[in-house]
Amino acid sequence: MRRVRYSVAMSVDGYIAGPNGEIDWILMDPEIDFAAMFGRYDTVLLGRRTYELTLTQGGEGGMQGMKAVVFSRTLRAADHPDVTLVAEDAGGAVAALRARSGRDIWLMGGGVLFRSLLDARQVDEVEIAVIPVLLGAGIPMLSPPARQARLRLTASRTLKATGIILLDYAVEYGTA
Numbered sequence: 001m002r003r004v005r006y007s008v009a010m011s012v013d014g015y016i017a018g019p020n021g022e023i024d025w026i027l028m029d030p031e032i033d034f035a036a037m038f039g040r041y042d043t044v045l046l047g048r049r050t051y052e053l054t055l056t057q058g059g060e061g062g063m064q065g066m067k068a069v070v071f072s073r074t075l076r077a078a079d080h081p082d083v084t085l086v087a088e089d090a091g092g093a094v095a096a097l098r099a100r101s102g103r104d105i106w107l108m109g110g111g112v113l114f115r116s117l118l119d120a121r122q123v124d125e126v127e128i129a130v131i132p133v134l135l136g137a138g139i140p141m142l143s144p145p146a147r148q149a150r151l152r153l154t155a156s157r158t159l160k161a162t163g164i165i166l167l168d169y170a171v172e173y174g175t176a
Contacts (some may be wrong), residue, residue, distance in 0.1 A: 002098045003124040004045070006107040006114050007037070008141060010128050015138035016111060021053055025133045029162045032129075041066055042103040045094065045117075047110030048072035051083070066106070069097065071113055091120025098122070111143035118142070118149055121173050126151060130165040149173075 008016050009026045017023055044066045046054070051070045068083040071093075077085050086093045094117055097105060107114060107123060117123050128141075151169035158165050 002100070002102055003104045004094060004098065004107055004117065004122055005040075005104055005125040005127055006117075006123050007127040008108075008114075008129070009131055010141050011131055011133050011135045011138070013134045013136065014141055015135045016141050017139040018135055019137045019139075021049065021139065023053075025131065025135065027131055027162045027164060029159045029164050031159045031161065032164075038066070040104050041106040043067045043069060043097060043105045045105060045107045045113065046070050047113035048075060050108060050110045050113075051075075069093070090116050091122050094120070094122040111140050114141070115143050115146045118171070119147060123171050125154075126169045126171060128167045128169075130167065132163040 009023075010016050011025065018025065042065075046068060048070060051068075051072070069086060070080065070083045071086050071090050073087050075085055090113065094105070107117060114123065150172045152172050153167065154170050155168040156166065
């Protein structure tokens with residue numbers, strides 16, 4: 001079965017974006033091999049706000065070479081023909097994707113979508129790039145109300161040039 005990996009950049013104080021969705025505080029580090037990272041996935045999951053942010057930054061709403069699945073109750077499929085829209089039962093939709101053959105699935109940003117898929121037991125790994133900045137306010141990594149989830153550290157690494165800390169965790173359901 002394919003794994004769902006929540007891979008996200010987060011400030012030291014727990015935010016994945018500023019109060020207005022800003023991400024200009026996220027540092028790029030030459031040690032991060034984005035080509036290798038993207039090569040692990042063939043599908044990307046996005047919430048509506050993350051999807052719309054990628055569109056405003058000149059993107060196509062997903063990542064080149066990946067199938068984009070956008071979770072939204074307000075977007076119309078006719079207006080977004082290049083992505084698959086899911087309006088109901090996010091957990092069921094992701095369970096169906098996981099059952100298909102293919103590479104792992106990237107859950108990209110979005111604290112609300114992360115929370116709903118974590119609650120549905122559809123997230124296998126949490127990969128956090130902790131950026132050395134304090135935002136003071138913004139969009140939290142896990143939006144409330146959320147249930148407690150137990151994580152087991154599987155890898156960690158500090159990037160010397162920027163001070164970014166990479167943390168990889170396995171989600172352990174049934175133990176929290």
